[in-house]
Amino acid sequence: MKAASFDYHAPQTLEAAVALLQQFDREGVDAKVLAGGQSLMPMLNMRVARPQVLIDLGRVPGLDYIRAEGDTIAIGAMTSKRSAEDSALLKDRQPLFHAATRLVGHRQIRNRGTVGGSFAHADPSAEYPAVALVQNVQMKAQGPDGVRLITATDFFVTYMTTCLETAEVLTEVRLPALPPGTGWSIQEFTKRDGDLALAGVVATLRRVKGLCEDVRICAFGVNATAVRLPAAEAALQGRPPTTESFARAAALAGESVQEPINDVHASPDYRRQLVKVLTGRCLAEAAARAT
Amino acid sequence: MTAKQHTTVTVNGRVYQRDVEPRLTLADFLRHELHLGGTHVGCEHGVCGACTVLINGRAAHSCLTLAVQADGAEVTTVEGLKNRETGQLHPIQQAFVDAHGLQCGFCTPGFLMTTLELLRDNPEPSDEEIKEALGGNLCRCTGYESIMASVQLAARRLRESGGV
Numbered sequence: 001m002k003a004a005s006f007d008y009h010a011p012q013t014l015e016a017a018v019a020l021l022q023q024f025d026r027e028g029v030d031a032k033v034l035a036g037g038q039s040l041m042p043m044l045n046m047r048v049a050r051p052q053v054l055i056d057l058g059r060v061p062g063l064d065y066i067r068a069e070g071d072t073i074a075i076g077a078m079t080s081k082r083s084a085e086d087s088a089l090l091k092d093r094q095p096l097f098h099a100a101t102r103l104v105g106h107r108q109i110r111n112r113g114t115v116g117g118s119f120a121h122a123d124p125s126a127e128y129p130a131v132a133l134v135q136n137v138q139m140k141a142q143g144p145d146g147v148r149l150i151t152a153t154d155f156f157v158t159y160m161t162t163c164l165e166t167a168e169v170l171t172e173v174r175l176p177a178l179p180p181g182t183g184w185s186i187q188e189f190t191k192r193d194g195d196l197a198l199a200g201v202v203a204t205l206r207r208v209k210g211l212c213e214d215v216r217i218c219a220f221g222v223n224a225t226a227v228r229l230p231a232a233e234a235a236l237q238g239r240p241p242t243t244e245s246f247a248r249a250a251a252l253a254g255e256s257v258q259e260p261i262n263d264v265h266a267s268p269d270y271r272r273q274l275v276k277v278l279t280g281r282c283l284a285e286a287a288a289r290a291t
Numbered sequence: 292m293t294a295k296q297h298t299t300v301t302v303n304g305r306v307y308q309r310d311v312e313p314r315l316t317l318a319d320f321l322r323h324e325l326h327l328g329g330t331h332v333g334c335e336h337g338v339c340g341a342c343t344v345l346i347n348g349r350a351a352h353s354c355l356t357l358a359v360q361a362d363g364a365e366v367t368t369v370e371g372l373k374n375r376e377t378g379q380l381h382p383i384q385q386a387f388v389d390a391h392g393l394q395c396g397f398c399t400p401g402f403l404m405t406t407l408e409l410l411r412d413n414p415e416p417s418d419e420e421i422k423e424a425l426g427g428n429l430c431r432c433t434g435y436e437s438i439m440a441s442v443q444l445a446a447r448r449l450r451e452s453g454g455v
Contacts, residue, residue, distance in 0.1 A: 041355040107424050
């Protein structure tokens with residue numbers, strides 16, 4: 001199908017973009033921000049979304065970068081996933097985020113889709129929000145009143161909804177570098193490679209004196225947002241990295257998911273089973289990577 | 292009525308200027324405004340890959356890109372592949388012919404353009420790397436084996452002749 005008509009603005013500065021959002025908000029006009037368009041355009045083409053105005057950030061300079069700032073890696077919101085995939089800095093210092101990037105869509109999608117776009121779109125099946133919840137990622141947003149930093153816990157509200165105000169633009173994603181020695185893993189189940197995940201799991205842990213510490217487990221594709229699984233984390237905390245302890249934590253992970261999504265693709269029980277199996281695999285892989 | 296946007300796009304080396312509705316996709320811009328029908332439109336939501344073109348050298352779904360977003364960009368379509376002086380098919384196209392990489396041909400322009408980007412990045416891809424790169428292109432006829440063979444054949448010929 002073809003998108004319904006909309007007006008189009010391509011501001012040259014961030015301030016102009018924010019001013020436009022503010023103006024349309026005041027006038028009661030439904031305006032959407034366009035980044036890479038790889039999620040928004042299908043919604044427009046299928047007329048699931050019919051905004052009156054699109055504000056394209058593609059002409060705003062200075063939003064396309066990946067740089068180290070001490071122990072933080074700052075990624076400009078308009079950086080393509082392809083750039084993230086090709087980034088030696090990310091591969092080296094934030095391999096979990098790098099691996100998550102490679103699971104997003106296909107080559108064509110990653111070439112145009114942006115890092116900021118995925119965060120702002122907040123699809124429940126997306127990989128980045130789960131990484132953000134285990135890695136204390138912060139989002140930088142610019143609005144009429146200036147800039148604010150938002151934690152991942154606050155940022156993701158529900159299905160495709162973030163805490164960004166109508167006149168705020170996400171400008172940067174700030175990732176702590178993965179502390180050396182931290183084991184990590186991301187696993188997802190899709191019907192075909194590159195599809196949205198029916199369920200996925202992210203885990204990180206450290207090994208201290210032969211025991212698992214700082215265990216973090218997050219599931220995605222099962223609830224309205226990615227969700228940490230504290231019962232499973234606690235079950236492995238302070239335990240040796242053995243098949244038995246992974247199995248125990250994995251079983252708790254599956255059981256502790258509250259009301260998994262029920263749709264045409266998978267039943268709640270099936271998603272629970274996926275979380276269990278994927279958690280087991282994630283923990284084994286993360287433990288093997290931890291030093 | 293929405294305001295039309297003046298848009299300049301370089302397609303296969305030629306500069307085109309048009310006033311377009313913002314909602315016009317790059318795919319429809321190529322097909323209906325420029326009458327370049329080689330870019331095929333299948334699913335219109337970024338699943339089938341038939342509409343793949345190169346935007347500034349990168350494979351992209353032209354159905355998920357607005358023409359106005361391509362303002363100032365260089366676009367390469369399947370029409371830009373053949374040698375303009377000799378009229379010869381591009382080595383990737385010839386390899387698809389020789390190794391039976393197409394049957395009905397609807398998906399082929401997309402496969403060719405994605406393959407072009409792949410082989411520029413990686414002149415000697417493994418089968419796994421080809422599968423990964425072409426994961427966003429669907430073919431309902433060939434069963435993919437002959438497409439894999441076509442890409443490998445194209446890669447080999449291009450390596451022997453000095454690159455894409």
